[in-house]
Amino acid sequence: AQTVTQSQPEMSVQEAETVTLSCTYDTSENNYYLFWYKQPPSRQMILVIRQEAYKQQNATENRFSVNFQKAAKSFSLKISDSQLGDTAMYFCASETSGSRLTFGEGTQLTVNP
Amino acid sequence: DVKVTQSSRYLVKRTGEKVFLECVQDMDHENMFWYRQDPGLGLRLIYFSYDVKMKEKGDIPEGYSVSREKKERFSLILESASTNQTSMYLCASSLAGLAVEQYFGPGTRLTVT
Numbered sequence: 001a002q003t004v005t006q007s008q009p010e011m012s013v014q015e016a017e018t019v020t021l022s023c024t025y026d027t028s029e030n031n032y033y034l035f036w037y038k039q040p041p042s043r044q045m046i047l048v049i050r051q052e053a054y055k056q057q058n059a060t061e062n063r064f065s066v067n068f069q070k071a072a073k074s075f076s077l078k079i080s081d082s083q084l085g086d087t088a089m090y091f092c093a094s095e096t097s098g099s100r101l102t103f104g105e106g107t108q109l110t111v112n113p
Numbered sequence: 114d115v116k117v118t119q120s121s122r123y124l125v126k127r128t129g130e131k132v133f134l135e136c137v138q139d140m141d142h143e144n145m146f147w148y149r150q151d152p153g154l155g156l157r158l159i160y161f162s163y164d165v166k167m168k169e170k171g172d173i174p175e176g177y178s179v180s181r182e183k184k185e186r187f188s189l190i191l192e193s194a195s196t197n198q199t200s201m202y203l204c205a206s207s208l209a210g211l212a213v214e215q216y217f218g219p220g221t222r223l224t225v226t
Contacts, residue, residue, distance in 0.1 A: 004155075006155075033211060033212040044117075044217050044218065044219050044220075045205075045217035046217070047214045047215070050212055091155060091156065093156075097211070098163070099144050099207055099209065099211065099213055099215070100158065100171075102158075103155040104155050105153055105155040
């Protein structure tokens with residue numbers, strides 16, 4: 001069985017600064033996929049970024065990037081130049097087969113003006 | 114844009130009632146999912162479906178059933194609602210395949226009294 005752990009229930013950052021959200025996972029599969037989803041207040045969950053485990057290069061989407069450490073089973077999300085609109089609950093998730101995701105507990109990020 | 118809609122944003126039901134939560138997607142997605150979201154527990158998969166009339170149990174199927182009679186519609190049924198089923202319920206859909214994005218509905222906050 002897969003497990004995904006987010007050890008930071010809440011985090012805060014000042015606008016324009018950089019913040020890193022942590023995620024660790026456990027899987028026995030060789031090939032798998034990792035995701036970060038964002039759930040803004042009262043709005044629908046959306047995909048932020050995804051990483052395929054067999055790709056060594058860390059994924060990047062504009063201000064969002066990941067630090068994927070396969071041996072350590074770590075998948076952190078870095079948000080650069082934080083904006084007020086980044087305030088949201090962030091979920092880390094893993095997938096091994098059949099589009100079925102296993103989610104972490106979530107990290108509530110608050111960006112302060 | 115993909116649109117996933119859920120029949121109600123808020124629902125209050127009494128213990129023992131039969132409850133239907135409806136989800137509709139408009140992008141001809143093969144996969145549909147039902148999750149429940151609880152603070153500190155993240156999202157947990159209840160049931161998912163790969164095709165019409167097909168269903169698979171997720172991690173917490175007890176007390177729930179599902180129906181998928183048409184490709185675009187996936188219903189979650191609480192046969193006899195209990196107070197421990199008070200939660201936020203999220204529906205999602207995706208194309209078939211690996212590492213595909215899941216598109217989420219706005220959620221239904223169900224309270225069972």
